[in-house]
Amino acid sequence: MGAAPPPMPNEGTLIKEVEGGVFEEIAYEIPVREEDLVEELAEESEDVLGQELGEAEEVPETGLGATAEAPEVLLRGLAEKPPNYIEAVARSQREAEALQQLARDFERAQKEQNEAEERAAVEAEEAMVGEVLESEEALSWPAEFEDGPIYEGPPPDYGPRFHQYTRDGSFHGPSVEVSLPKEEFVYPIADLLRRTHIHHVREAAERNYGGAGLPLSAETITGKRSGNMGPVGLLATQRHMTEIEGDAFMAGFMPAAYASSFAILREVRRRMGSDWIQSKLKNGGQGLSVLDVGSGGAGLVAWEQILNAEWDLLKENGEAEGRVPPGQKTAVAASDRLRNRLKTFLENTTFLPRMPDYEHSGEMRGPRLDGGDKALPRKSYDVIIASHQFLKESESHRRQAVLNNLWHLLKKDGGVLIIQEKAHPRGFEAVAHARHTILNSFLLPQSGEPRVAPEDFNATYHREPEPGHVVAPCTNQTTCPMYVETGKSTGRKDYCHFSQRFVRPNFYTKMLRKHADNHGEVEFSYVAVQRGVAKPARPTGKEATERAQEGYENSDTKPDMQTLPRLVLPALKRKGHVTMDVCTPEGKIERWTVPKSFSKMAYHDARKSRWGDLWALGAKSRVERSVRLGQTKEMSKRAEGSRKKAHKSALAEEEGEADNREVRKRKQPRSRKQKKLDMVAEMRRAEEKEIDELADEIEAEVEEEIEEEEKRRRQ
Structure with missing residues (x-):
């Protein structure tokens, strides 16, 4: 027999025993896996590749099939080699087609994998960029505006179209919104905050200022005002403050505190005039000393803006020389961590860990226990800005x-004391009570006569009054019409407060979780009092109010701005007339109406008037407005006593009325039937009386018998 043909690579042979002990060969087809075919081809092609390159002896002993990467290497090589290489390696047409298909599949899979990796890399990069730019949890703080924000619409015009007295009495001036100084205030704070994650600073701010939106900060945003009538949560006078709380104070409190302090100082400067500041600056003056209590230096930055404006005017007139104006600045910062932050951008400033203690006998007359009859030297200031110092004390x-x-x-x-608190009923009452105490205990009345006669003065109980007056916002020096009764009032709806719009820095916007709104508005109640200078003898009270109603539009004499009514609420603008709620120099809240027929100039300015302005152009009519003050404890007690007295009077009247009805009934004429009924009723009453008397007699006799029986028994 001839030799059997060689088996095909995918054929196998089995030996099967049949009858008679004979073995039979059975051929079958072996299923081939692509991995096995690749390994087999790789092993068989080693020698061929070595012979073609002349490097068969340098092939490693392990061979291509000995490594885990051999199939991938071979497929990559097949994909890179030209087709004639596959034909040379393949031993048959079937192997060549299989190798070509494998090479094409590998090339396609490699291409798809590369494209998928590129797409994933691009998506990851875009996600990372978006997270850095838009996410609240970004590690970097947002950059501040370099060129300032873009405002919606032009600023209000206070040009020649307005009356001069309207411009002089404006509370906000040409611009309703103020921008915080970037070089002196915004950028230094932003740089200090960059060393801490914004998420941690916001958590600390919300923990200390009442939660999201910071309702217990200087500014209370819309939607967080209801029910939040407590004091500010974190002040510069707090002794213990952590590192993160120091950052939270700068980021969550100081921007709004600057805006309110700037608005108050601007109004004080307008009402007192430039001479108040320039007289201590020009001709080598020592300047003014300022003390900031509570705001951590935000009031000092606001004061610098006012002071530098006056200093520039003096330099232009040649009355002053130097780069910076003279003066002393002092801020109270009780925490060391906060002081270390503030001193990096508050230049030439003295920091105190607490307010200096006052001397108990410093203002008393007569001999003093600690210094005889001579006053001891003490530190004093020209301006004191006390922010949120009264409401925190219960x-x-x-x-x-x-x-x-x-x-x-x-x-x-001539020192000026400024007291400000948050704009809610409790904050207003704290400011109004301080104003009431100063006017009634510290200062002389406007008449100049002391309230206590010299012979009745007792240094133990009385304070020697001195000249002084309220600078702003009040134009009256008497009882506040919104604080008639001292103490806490429940149900109060009307209270004196004002507002100031400002541009929020980006770090402050992040604290409030306001991602796109950088327009803020802080509301506050305040009072500014000047010590040692009495108010000039100008029309006051009822006379000043009547003169202001007539208007100074065509007057030859310039009015004193501190004798004009002030708008305590936004004006109500209707078709053909404007209604303004004002606080008059007489000490009343009145509603003034300026119709179009009253005056063209007055009507034009009235429609442009704003909350807080002084009004000098008169009105056609005025009526007293009822003020919703609520009730204090004393008012409640008096009301309860009045109700009880009225109830007793009503009862007495009812009893008296019943007696009168009985008398009138007896005096009326009676008919026969009524006479008979009355006679029968009288007889019944007489019988009942006799029966009662007989019963009493019987009972008395029975008691006597019982007593006699008891006596006999004892005997």
């Missing part, structure tokens, strides 16, 4: 101690 005697301390630190020859 007891009245502590508030009185804070006021005494501030007043003793104020210079006697």
Whole structure:
């Protein structure tokens, strides 16, 4: 027999025993896997590749099939080699087609994998960029505006179209919105905050200022005002402050505190005039000393803006020389961590860990226990800005101690004390109570006569009054019409407060979770009092109010701005007339109406008037407006007593009325039937009376018998 043909690579042979002990060969087809075919081809092609390249002896002993990467290497080589290489390696047409198909599949899979990796890389990069730019949890703080924000619409025009007295009495001036100084305030704070994650700073701010939106900060955003009538959560006077709380104070409190302080100082400067500041700056003056209590230096930055404006005017007129104006700045920062932050951008500033203590006997007449009859030297200031210092004290005697301390630190020859609190009923009551105490206990009345006669003056109980007056916002020096009764009032709806719009820095916007809104508005209640200078003898009270109603539009004499009514609410603008709620120099809240027929100029300016302005152009009519003040404890007690007295009177009247009805009934004429009925009723009453008397007699006799029986028994 001839030799059997060689088996095909995918054929197998089995030996099967049949009958008779004979073995039979059975051929079958072996299924081939692509991996096995690749390994087999790789092993068989080693020698061929070596012979073609002349490097068969340098092939490693392991061979291509000995490594895990051999199939991938071979497929990559097949994909890179020209087709004639596959034909040379393949031993048959079938192997050549299989190798070509494998090479094409590998090339396609490699291409798809590369494209998928590129797409994933691009998507990851875009996600990372978007997270850095848009996410709240970004590691980097947002950059500040370099060129300033873009405002919607032009600023209000206070040009020649407005009356001069309207411009002089404006509370906000030409621009309703103020921008915070970037070089002196915004950029330094932003740089200090970059070393801490924004998420941690916001958490600390919300923890100290009442939660999301910071309702217990200087600014209370819309939607967070209801029910939040507490004091500010974190102040510069707090002794213990962590590192993150120091950042939270700068980021969550100081921007709004600057805006409110700037608005108040701007109004004080307008009402007192430029001479108040320039007189101590020009001709080598020592300048003014300023103390900031509570805002951590935000009030000092606002004061610098006012002071630098006056300094530039003096330099233009040749009355002053130097780069910076003279003066002293002092800020109270109780925490070391906060002081270390503030001193990096508050230049030439003295920091105190607490307010200096006042001297108890410093203002008393007669001999002093600690210094005889000579006053001891003490530190004093021209301007004191006290921010949120009264509402945080719940007891009245502590508030009185804070006021005494501030007043003793104020210079006697014209020092100005500014007190501000949050704009809600409790904050207004704290400011109004301080104003009431100063006017009634510290200052002389406008008449100049002391309230206590010299022979009745007792240095133990009385304070020697001195000249002084309220600079702003009040134009009256009497009882506040919104604080007639002292103390806490429940149900109060009307209270004196004002507002100031400002541009929020980006870091402050992040604290409020306002990603796109950088327009803020802080509301506040305040009072500014000057010590040692009495108000000039100008028309006051009812006379000033009547003169202001007539208007100064065509007057030859310039009005004193501190004798004009002030708008305490936004004006109501209707077709053909404007209604304004004002606080008059007489000490009343009135509603003034300026129709179009009254005056063309007055009507034009009235439609452009804003909350807080002084009004000098008169009105056609005015009526007293009812003020919703709520009820204090004393008012509640008086009301309860009145109700009880009225109830007793009503009862007495009812009893008296019943007696009168009985008398009138007896005096009326009676008919026969009524006479008979009355006679029968009288007989019944007589019988009942006789029966009662007989029963009493029987009962008495029975008792006597019982007593006699008891006597006999005892005997």
